[in-house]
Amino acid sequence: LLASAEVPRPDIPEANARYSEAQGCVEPTEEMRKNHMEYILHQRDETMRRGVRTKQYSLEECINCHVPKPESGKVVRSDSKEHFCSSCHSYAAVKIDCFSCHRDTPMPDADTTMHRLGSGKAHHFTGTEA
Amino acid sequence: MADFDVPKFREIPIIPKLEEGTMEHSKPYVAKADFQQPLGYPGELVDNWKEVAIDKMGELLGKYRSFQVFLDACVKCGACTDKCHYYLGTTDPKNMPVGRQDLLRKVYRRYFTFAGKYFPKLVGAEDLSEEVLDDWYSYFHQCSQCRRCSVFCPYGIDTAEISMAAREIMDAVGKGQKYCNEIIGKVFKVGNNLGLPQPALENTLEGIEEDVEDDTGVKVRYPLDEKGAEVLLVTPSADFFAEPHVDGLIGYGKVFHEAGISWTLSSHASEAANFGMFIGSYENMRRVSMRIREAALDLGVKRIIFGECGHAWRVAYSFLNTLAGPFDFLDPNYPVPQHICEFTHDLIKQGKLNLDKSRNDDMSLTYHDSCNVSRASRMGDTPGGQFSIPRDIIRASCNNFYDMSADTIYDSTYCCGGGGGLLTDDLMELRVKGALPRMEALKKVVDEHGVTHMAAICAICKSQFAKVMPYYGFTLDQIVSVHQLVSNALILTGQKSDDDDDDASDED
Amino acid sequence: MSFVSIAYTALFYAAAIVFLVGVGARIYRYAKTPAPLKIPTTPAPTTTGGVVLRMFREVVFFQSLFRSNKWIWLFGWIFHFSLLLVLLRHIRYFQDQVWLWVTLIQPFGKYAAFGMIIGLLGLWARRILVDRVRYISAPSDHLMLALLVGIGLSGMMMTFVSHTDIVSVKAFFLGMMRFSPQELPTDPALLIHLFLVAMLLIVFPISKLLHAPGVFFSPTRNQVDNPREKRHLAPWAAELEK
Amino acid sequence: MKKTIHFREVTNNGTGYWGLIGILGLIVAIGLGATYYMEHHGHYVTGMNNQIVWGIPHVFAVFLIVAASGALNVASIGSVFGKAPYKPLAPLSGLLAVTLLIGGLAILVLDLGRPDRLIVAMTYYNFKSIFAWNIILYNGFIAIVAVYLWMLMDPSKKQYSSTVGFFAFLWRLILTTGTGSIFGFIVARQAYDAAIMAPLFVVMSFSFGLAIYLLVLMAGMKWTGRPLGDALLRRLKNLLGVFVGGVLYFVLAYHLTNLYATEHHGYEHFLLLGGGIYTQLFWIGQILIGSLIPLAMLYHPGLGRSRTAIGWACALVILGGLTQMYTIIIGGQAYPLVLFPGMEVSSSFYDGVVAEYSPALPEFLLGIGGFGIALIAVALAVKVLPFMPQTLEDAVADPHHGGATDAAAGKAA
Amino acid sequence: MSEHVDTSRRRFIGGTAGAAAGMSIAPGVFLNQVAQAKPADQPVTSENRWGMLIDTNKCGDGCDACVRGCMEENGWGDINDSEPHSAPEQKAQWIRIVELRDTRTGYAHQLPLMCQHCKHPPCVDVCPTGASMKRADGIVLVDKHICIGCRYCMMACPYKARSFIHEDLQDQLVVAPRGKGTVESCTLCVHRVDRDGADAVPACAEACAAEGHDAFVFGDLNDPNSEISRQLALHGGTEIRADLGLDLGVRYRGI
Numbered sequence A: 001l002l003a004s005a006e007v008p009r010p011d012i013p014e015a016n017a018r019y020s021e022a023q024g025c026v027e028p029t030e031e032m033r034k035n036h037m038e039y040i041l042h043q044r045d046e047t048m049r050r051g052v053r054t055k056q057y058s059l060e061e062c063i064n065c066h067v068p069k070p071e072s073g074k075v076v077r078s079d080s081k082e083h084f085c086s087s088c089h090s091y092a093a094v095k096i097d098c099f100s101c102h103r104d105t106p107m108p109d110a111d112t113t114m115h116r117l118g119s120g121k122a123h124h125f126t127g128t129e130a
Numbered sequence B: 001m002a003d004f005d006v007p008k009f010r011e012i013p014i015i016p017k018l019e020e021g022t023m024e025h026s027k028p029y030v031a032k033a034d035f036q037q038p039l040g041y042p043g044e045l046v047d048n049w050k051e052v053a054i055d056k057m058g059e060l061l062g063k064y065r066s067f068q069v070f071l072d073a074c075v076k077c078g079a080c081t082d083k084c085h086y087y088l089g090t091t092d093p094k095n096m097p098v099g100r101q102d103l104l105r106k107v108y109r110r111y112f113t114f115a116g117k118y119f120p121k122l123v124g125a126e127d128l129s130e131e132v133l134d135d136w137y138s139y140f141h142q143c144s145q146c147r148r149c150s151v152f153c154p155y156g157i158d159t160a161e162i163s164m165a166a167r168e169i170m171d172a173v174g175k176g177q178k179y180c181n182e183i184i185g186k187v188f189k190v191g192n193n194l195g196l197p198q199p200a201l202e203n204t205l206e207g208i209e210e211d212v213e214d215d216t217g218v219k220v221r222y223p224l225d226e227k228g229a230e231v232l233l234v235t236p237s238a239d240f241f242a243e244p245h246v247d248g249l250i251g252y253g254k255v256f257h258e259a260g261i262s263w264t265l266s267s268h269a270s271e272a273a274n275f276g277m278f279i280g281s282y283e284n285m286r287r288v289s290m291r292i293r294e295a296a297l298d299l300g301v302k303r304i305i306f307g308e309c310g311h312a313w314r315v316a317y318s319f320l321n322t323l324a325g326p327f328d329f330l331d332p333n334y335p336v337p338q339h340i341c342e343f344t345h346d347l348i349k350q351g352k353l354n355l356d357k358s359r360n361d362d363m364s365l366t367y368h369d370s371c372n373v374s375r376a377s378r379m380g381d382t383p384g385g386q387f388s389i390p391r392d393i394i395r396a397s398c399n400n401f402y403d404m405s406a407d408t409i410y411d412s413t414y415c416c417g418g419g420g421g422l423l424t425d426d427l428m429e430l431r432v433k434g435a436l437p438r439m440e441a442l443k444k445v446v447d448e449h450g451v452t453h454m455a456a457i458c459a460i461c462k463s464q465f466a467k468v469m470p471y472y473g474f475t476l477d478q479i480v481s482v483h484q485l486v487s488n489a490l491i492l493t494g495q496k497s498d499d500d501d502d503d504a505s506d507e508d
Numbered sequence C: 001m002s003f004v005s006i007a008y009t010a011l012f013y014a015a016a017i018v019f020l021v022g023v024g025a026r027i028y029r030y031a032k033t034p035a036p037l038k039i040p041t042t043p044a045p046t047t048t049g050g051v052v053l054r055m056f057r058e059v060v061f062f063q064s065l066f067r068s069n070k071w072i073w074l075f076g077w078i079f080h081f082s083l084l085l086v087l088l089r090h091i092r093y094f095q096d097q098v099w100l101w102v103t104l105i106q107p108f109g110k111y112a113a114f115g116m117i118i119g120l121l122g123l124w125a126r127r128i129l130v131d132r133v134r135y136i137s138a139p140s141d142h143l144m145l146a147l148l149v150g151i152g153l154s155g156m157m158m159t160f161v162s163h164t165d166i167v168s169v170k171a172f173f174l175g176m177m178r179f180s181p182q183e184l185p186t187d188p189a190l191l192i193h194l195f196l197v198a199m200l201l202i203v204f205p206i207s208k209l210l211h212a213p214g215v216f217f218s219p220t221r222n223q224v225d226n227p228r229e230k231r232h233l234a235p236w237a238a239e240l241e242k
Numbered sequence D: 001m002k003k004t005i006h007f008r009e010v011t012n013n014g015t016g017y018w019g020l021i022g023i024l025g026l027i028v029a030i031g032l033g034a035t036y037y038m039e040h041h042g043h044y045v046t047g048m049n050n051q052i053v054w055g056i057p058h059v060f061a062v063f064l065i066v067a068a069s070g071a072l073n074v075a076s077i078g079s080v081f082g083k084a085p086y087k088p089l090a091p092l093s094g095l096l097a098v099t100l101l102i103g104g105l106a107i108l109v110l111d112l113g114r115p116d117r118l119i120v121a122m123t124y125y126n127f128k129s130i131f132a133w134n135i136i137l138y139n140g141f142i143a144i145v146a147v148y149l150w151m152l153m154d155p156s157k158k159q160y161s162s163t164v165g166f167f168a169f170l171w172r173l174i175l176t177t178g179t180g181s182i183f184g185f186i187v188a189r190q191a192y193d194a195a196i197m198a199p200l201f202v203v204m205s206f207s208f209g210l211a212i213y214l215l216v217l218m219a220g221m222k223w224t225g226r227p228l229g230d231a232l233l234r235r236l237k238n239l240l241g242v243f244v245g246g247v248l249y250f251v252l253a254y255h256l257t258n259l260y261a262t263e264h265h266g267y268e269h270f271l272l273l274g275g276g277i278y279t280q281l282f283w284i285g286q287i288l289i290g291s292l293i294p295l296a297m298l299y300h301p302g303l304g305r306s307r308t309a310i311g312w313a314c315a316l317v318i319l320g321g322l323t324q325m326y327t328i329i330i331g332g333q334a335y336p337l338v339l340f341p342g343m344e345v346s347s348s349f350y351d352g353v354v355a356e357y358s359p360a361l362p363e364f365l366l367g368i369g370g371f372g373i374a375l376i377a378v379a380l381a382v383k384v385l386p387f388m389p390q391t392l393e394d395a396v397a398d399p400h401h402g403g404a405t406d407a408a409a410g411k412a413a
Numbered sequence E: 001m002s003e004h005v006d007t008s009r010r011r012f013i014g015g016t017a018g019a020a021a022g023m024s025i026a027p028g029v030f031l032n033q034v035a036q037a038k039p040a041d042q043p044v045t046s047e048n049r050w051g052m053l054i055d056t057n058k059c060g061d062g063c064d065a066c067v068r069g070c071m072e073e074n075g076w077g078d079i080n081d082s083e084p085h086s087a088p089e090q091k092a093q094w095i096r097i098v099e100l101r102d103t104r105t106g107y108a109h110q111l112p113l114m115c116q117h118c119k120h121p122p123c124v125d126v127c128p129t130g131a132s133m134k135r136a137d138g139i140v141l142v143d144k145h146i147c148i149g150c151r152y153c154m155m156a157c158p159y160k161a162r163s164f165i166h167e168d169l170q171d172q173l174v175v176a177p178r179g180k181g182t183v184e185s186c187t188l189c190v191h192r193v194d195r196d197g198a199d200a201v202p203a204c205a206e207a208c209a210a211e212g213h214d215a216f217v218f219g220d221l222n223d224p225n226s227e228i229s230r231q232l233a234l235h236g237g238t239e240i241r242a243d244l245g246l247d248l249g250v251r252y253r254g255i
């Protein structure tokens, strides 16, 4: 790679957890960079309209993994460039209104461990089968 | 009446479908060597005409920004296509302004642009050939340089500029047009288009003086070559004798008389028209203009005023200062030059003219905006004065005035069909067909408001209408000069009583 | 770096040079060529301020075109205005710190793509359906429309159908501007989009797209109507007086 | 000689015209500023609340929308019913219809909780919703009137104008019915649960639309120095009188039928007698100022001839219309929902009490801004396109009056 | 399977405040042994129709525990200081206590009123974008992602069940995103319903039970064996303004 330090790129904060050993995010990072909105917007409609509440693409879980909890020093708000979503969105000049309703930080008692669907170590209500 | 079909009035002016080649045959006579050489052009088509033409084109591209930009910028949007009266009257696509430009543009692209050099088919570029030259000769003499297309083009592309350039290129290779070049020669030799020498002029003016005195009982002067006069009047030579032009000249004289300002005509510059513009030749236009400067200096006048003529006013208003200036030897209180309408209008505003409108009650008028006045010059100090000033004069001189449809007047005015050096009998078909849109508009006000006469302030328009109106069911005396109306309405100080005047007008 | 990235880097450097040099040279030529005579189409403004206003109305509202032909105006204006919005939206790829207003117009630019395509298709339809315009159209006129439709559709593919990695695209162009080439994502839509854009940049200086700079140099529109007050003389015409 | 009416762009360029544009522009700017203020802070800065959810902006918006379809009426009388004197009035009528509608819709959109989601409103439709249908009706109205105007103004398309005009006429009837049904569908509210709501809105539209049209026509013709014949004006003002009377009749019918049904007694008592401000607005604003006084002025043998008086009568009709909208929209919400018939109810959520509403200034500014948008659009449009006839002299516009023959009248059309 | 039920129960009990509360709800939970939450990745179906029965006779004087329960669960109301700028008439109320007095007899009592989860909801009928919607299982929600804030649903709702948010909010609860410019109402604690199915207990009901009043019964109106159906079969229930024919999901006893 010829990547050089002078070329500005977004300063994306590191996630709090990994999806699995092999994979950082809930889909391959490449895919998430391009298409994360499709996943969460799809999830949004599924949840709202059909009551599907899987966790993989849940916005709650995005935030849990990607945004530090409020108590760990300071609160990172969605309008700050240190916020995971805004780090990119300010670079790409994309405005989103999600956080006018959704929390932009994990709940203080949020559980940041994310496991594969139906991995046995499931959260209280995950998979189709045990 | 004619060996071609006179176009019919269209009920709703619908844009006609195009028919290719309907006017390919229309060509004015080619100038002979006698007419070419005095203007500095080769007498006949030179052998290496292609190179000469391309070189000339290159030269013009470097000399005229208009030419360069217009050839590049056209996007073929088609906005101008239905704006030319010649297209509307002839339906020949090469008479669409952009069609006309393309005759030249395709050659420009072939020789001067990258795309045209390497992908001629793609961009519609073409070699210069006999056929192309023939087309040029034919269609660049079907453009009256009226600039209507320029008004409507989003970039102001002015086909008049292109046809001027084309005519100059054709002159340069020895294929000039007889009518224009012959006339320019006459101006150089005698001082006016008609070739009227000084004695003939003097004679005519004396006749006019007598007529006016008979009519009014007042001795109004029509002086020639009088040194020390305040005003030099430069007027188209048609004003000296032809109807209805001469009635205009009579009017100017009466107005000067009432204003109490001394004035004179000049036999050296006895012509307002400047056909140098029609052939796009800066040099010839300059030579013709210089005669006016010379005359002004010679006669020691303080002001220059132009009579009613469209393109003459364009050259005078827009170019005279450039071509023959600076005019710092004239009275700086007046613009140089002034239009006779500006002059008369000022007097009317000051209440110096006693105008009896009812004397024109036998007429119901409309007004034809001449192209060159409307779209290439101005009167007064505000933009658009060229529209309001003549109308104000007409309204002050008569009771019945109706404008033609809005899209055919002001800067959307339709050309009379005879401008741009086309006022010659060898182009009669073109002239008649090109008059169609104007005649339609006239017909409409005739039907709606009972209009009987159309006034104009251009010698070419007046001559053209007098000739073509009969083709459309009007009579040739339905075209009048604006100053003819002034002349009719003006009651000179000391003029005979009305009864006598009635007798006089009966004699008319 | 991948072959594609290298090829596109080269292509865009070349295209940018052709565009800048080509258009620059044309503008220089327009500016340098004298306008020996005063030929504004009147009624024309009598002051420079008035001319600026006239030019503004021409360039922003296409006033003459409006007077001339309402359909062409409608489609032409929709196309150009949408194009403007789209291009303004694109500024985000070339700025490290994106201006606030560029951020604010993003949604408009996004949907303006539809306006652009509708406008172009309307213009194209007229080119095919109206006999007068068909007559004056050369193949290049159609190609130009096709090129812009192609750019628009490939762009819309990315926006509305199959996304690309905007961050990398931006890094690629920021990198180019800093002479530090970066990797370009290889989504087909992006590659097509960018290829066509490069073509557009290359043909711009040798095509009718010169109307964009040309309109500002058109003497019939940009001259002040004051020939009686001010003598206007071109250098080559001044020579004649000697 | 056949007299023909020509249409011409407004050519006024002086301070008068640009002054008008400046003033209207300022009104629009202030309206937008008010919107920004309200949207930036949220609706808590307005007087609207969870009881009165639709406030002053909706009063103005619904008024404008209703008036919009009425403004088209003049054109319909010409095109659909073939009344020659109305034909030259048609283009301005169509124009006004579109701009009033746009002004009204602009208010609605700017008052949304999430105006930034306009694109959502345009892409998600719930076809069961009368509101969604109205969005389609409004867009359709703008489109169909635009086509109608095109047919009217393009000489080569004139022959289609009456067909398209007929469709526009049908469409506008449906549209007003639709607007009325926005309220008609609200079954739970005492004030709105009435079938007569839809026809009432139709007559209201006739009346308000014509009043605005008349004002615009008189002002436009006067300021551009174009003649407007007395006979024509008399026709129009008489027509306005008929419409104002019509509204009065339907209002009467509405309240009488309501009084017939026991479950509506409460609301009727509230509005007609005990509703405080709403009762006053009803009797003084709507009935007296909005109907009786203008009727008297329009039909008064002396005043009815004076253009100033006609103008004032129109203004009063507009004012009365706005109060009528206020009593319908706000009054309807203020009257408490009946949840438990026969019981007195109270709660922290203001059950059982007449809801308070004290409109905030920005709401008015937004509403007036909507008027501004409609009027500035008219002022600009008549400058760029020939909407206004060059003359409406009686001799030309109203040949019957001038005693000319029928044939001439036919041609004048 | 059984592990799954266990998990949910554990969590459920953990979530309730005290042992006493646990005791009092326990019957409901055990009675519904067979019923179970749907798997998280399955959509809801019309097999269920969730509803509530409220016994106003049990509803105590001056009590508003259910209201505060809802506030805590969903993050609205003064206890969360959630809309500091809004005037009292502008603040959201998902559930409220309505006091009634019979004008003839003078008999007074109170009841909690929230969205009635109508089967034929006028709010859904009028919503232009379809943001107001009824899920297959009968729960009426606002899909705030496409709500444009037109407030037509508020005009249409016969029960004034809806509120509009008049200002910017922050730090909402994860289970109940809410924000400026949109409309909201009781969700029947849909997040609990989706998690626990027939075992779910909405927060209001939970709070009422915790207070010892136990006025609520939540359950599946479509399941004849559910507690709510059996109670309705036994004692009947009224709908508020039944004349409108909206077939409400919330029924009352003792009005």
Ligand code: HEM
Pocket (backbone or CB within 6 Å): B075, B076, B077, B154, B155, C058, C059, C060, C062, C065, C072, C075, C076, C077, C079, C080, C123, C124, C127, C141, C144, C145, C148, C209, C211, C212, C213, C215
């Ligand atoms: C100052 C900027 C510009 C002005 C004032 C302008 C104006 C116009 C006008 C008036 C037309 C004719 C009407 C029409 O067909 O739409 C036109 C055509 C066109 N313009 Fe522009 N334009 C500008 C910039 C551009 C640019 C930057 C592009 C492309 C990147 C462009 C592409 C075109 C094309 C392709 C056409 C021809 C449409 C056809 O073939 O039918 N223009 N422009």
Ligand code: HEM
Pocket (backbone or CB within 6 Å): C083, C086, C089, C090, C093, C109, C110, C113, C116, C148, C151, C152, C153, C154, C155, C156, C157, C158, C159, C160, C163, C164, C166, C169, C173, C193, C197, C200
């Ligand atoms: C180097 C220059 C350009 C780059 C890097 C570029 C890049 C892009 C990208 C990445 C997108 C997708 C946006 C998204 O997914 O949100 C896009 C969309 C688009 N592009 Fe370009 N583009 C360029 C030049 C142009 C030009 C010159 C035009 C028009 C003539 C154009 C027209 C469009 C359109 C219409 C869209 C779709 C609408 C939108 O998203 O804005 N692009 N472009």
Ligand code: SF4
Pocket (backbone or CB within 6 Å): B083, B084, B085, B086, B095, B096, B097, B100, B142, B143, B144, B145, B146, B147, B148, B149, B150, B158, B159, B160, B415
């Ligand atoms: S200048 Fe006049 S005659 Fe020549 S092409 Fe243009 S419109 Fe036709």
Ligand code: SF4
Pocket (backbone or CB within 6 Å): B073, B074, B075, B076, B077, B078, B079, B080, B081, B097, B098, B152, B153, B154, B155, B156, B157
């Ligand atoms: S209007 Fe102008 S740009 Fe359009 S085709 Fe004609 S000359 Fe070309």
Ligand code: SF4
Pocket (backbone or CB within 6 Å): E114, E115, E116, E117, E118, E121, E122, E123, E124, E140, E156, E157, E158, E159, E160, E161, E162, E185
């Ligand atoms: S109670 Fe109101 S909000 Fe709830 S479903 Fe019924 S109509 Fe809708």
Ligand code: SF4
Pocket (backbone or CB within 6 Å): E126, E127, E128, E129, E130, E131, E132, E142, E146, E147, E148, E149, E150, E151, E152, E153, E154, E182, E183
């Ligand atoms: S406020 Fe929202 S939910 Fe209610 S009707 Fe409007 S869009 Fe639908």
Ligand code: SF4
Pocket (backbone or CB within 6 Å): E069, E070, E071, E073, E074, E094, E095, E114, E185, E186, E187, E188, E189, E190, E202, E203, E204, E205
């Ligand atoms: S069901 Fe949930 S949301 Fe509805 S009132 Fe009870 S606690 Fe509130």
Ligand code: SF4
Pocket (backbone or CB within 6 Å): E058, E059, E060, E063, E064, E065, E066, E067, E097, E111, E112, E207, E208, E209, E211, E213, E214, E215, E216
């Ligand atoms: S918690 Fe129970 S008892 Fe208390 S008010 Fe609510 S329903 Fe009534």
